[in-house]
Amino acid sequence: MPSLLVTGANRGLGLAFTRRYSADGWTVTAACREPETATELEQLVESSDGKVTIEKLDVLDHEAIDALATQQRGQSLDLLINNAGIVGPFPYSEHLERQRFGTLDYDLWGEVIRTNSIAPAKMAEAFLDSLLLGKNPKIVSISSTVGSNAECTIPTYLYGSSKAALNKIMTMLAETLRKHGIIVALLCPGHTKTRMGLETNASIEVEESVAGMRNIIDRLTMSDTGSFTRYNGERIAW
Numbered sequence: 202m203p204s205l206l207v208t209g210a211n212r213g214l215g216l217a218f219t220r221r222y223s224a225d226g227w228t229v230t231a232a233c234r235e236p237e238t239a240t241e242l243e244q245l246v247e248s249s250d251g252k253v254t255i256e257k258l259d260v261l262d263h264e265a266i267d268a269l270a271t272q273q274r275g276q277s278l279d280l281l282i283n284n285a286g287i288v289g290p291f292p293y294s295e296h297l298e299r300q301r302f303g304t305l306d307y308d309l310w311g312e313v314i315r316t317n318s319i320a321p322a323k324m325a326e327a328f329l330d331s332l333l334l335g336k337n338p339k340i341v342s343i344s345s346t347v348g349s350n351a352e353c354t355i356p357t358y359l360y361g362s363s364k365a366a367l368n369k370i371m372t373m374l375a376e377t378l379r380k381h382g383i384i385v386a387l388l389c390p391g392h393t394k395t396r397m398g399l400e401t402n403a404s405i406e407v408e409e410s411v412a413g414m415r416n417i418i419d420r421l422t423m424s425d426t427g428s429f430t431r432y433n434g435e436r437i438a439w
């Protein structure tokens with residue numbers, strides 16, 4: 202059975218990835234920072250016939266990432282989805298000034314960058330040995346068109362810069378891992394109805410977004426490594 206490790210698996214796109222891949226027969230390590238409150242994920246585990254395992258993981262905690270990677274060493278990993286991400290505190294509408302020039306919140310900026318940009322790099326480093334044992338191994342990071350200079354000019358300094366940094370990090374990683382045959386790709390889920398998306402009136406259903414991304418992930422080849430693609434298959438300009 203192919204295997205997936207996905208971060209932020211307790212809700213939104215991460216939960217939907219877990220549901221979709223486990224339904225298709227994959228074994229899924231569903232990582233989330235508060236398993237004790239992950240009710241929907243727990244229900245999925247109960248109906249998954251052993252295919253889904255929950256692991257407690259805050260992606261800001263590098264020791265915890267290393268501990269999970271050590272625990273899984275020797276097991277092959279076919280797909281790592283770096284999905285966990287933040288914009289800032291909820292509700293966004295009450296904290297918009299923290300993303301705006303003149304009232305930037307620098308502590309929060311650090312947390313957003315550590316979560317959205319640095320944690321995916323740390324996950325890739327920690328799970329490299331398992332990915333090297335995988336079949337057609339892939340690292341997929343969930344980015345956003347908000348990180349594109351060419352396609353988005355909304356001045357959300359914290360979130361936008363974190364996704365732009367993620368894009369740069371993953372394109373560098375694509376070149377670094379090319380010799381190992383590991384494909385690295387960036388996806389934008391579109392404006393999707395998750396906790397994050399609903400804060401800004403999203404229109405795309407979670408299932409539609411994940412079905413589209415799943416389709417793209419299935420078809421990725423080494424010629425796509427370092428690419429940035431929308432859930433509907435459109436290439437996104439940097």
Ligand SMILES: NC(=O)c1ccc[n+]([C@@H]2O[C@H](COP(=O)([O-])OP(=O)(O)OC[C@H]3O[C@@H](n4cnc5c(N)ncnc54)[C@H](OP(=O)(O)O)[C@@H]3O)[C@@H](O)[C@H]2O)c1
Nearest residue numbers: 209213214259260261284285286345392393395396397398
């Ligand atoms: N929805 C959209 O319209 C949209 C558009 C473009 C890109 N994206 C990207 O899609 C990804 C998934 O977001 P979503 O829409 O599903 O949003 P969401 O419903 O808010 O889910 C975000 C997930 O990330 C987890 N997370 C945040 N910080 C974490 C940490 N330090 N350690 C572990 N998990 C952490 C959250 O865990 P908790 O439940 O514990 O907070 C939650 O599971 C994100 O990378 C986001 O930037 C979303």
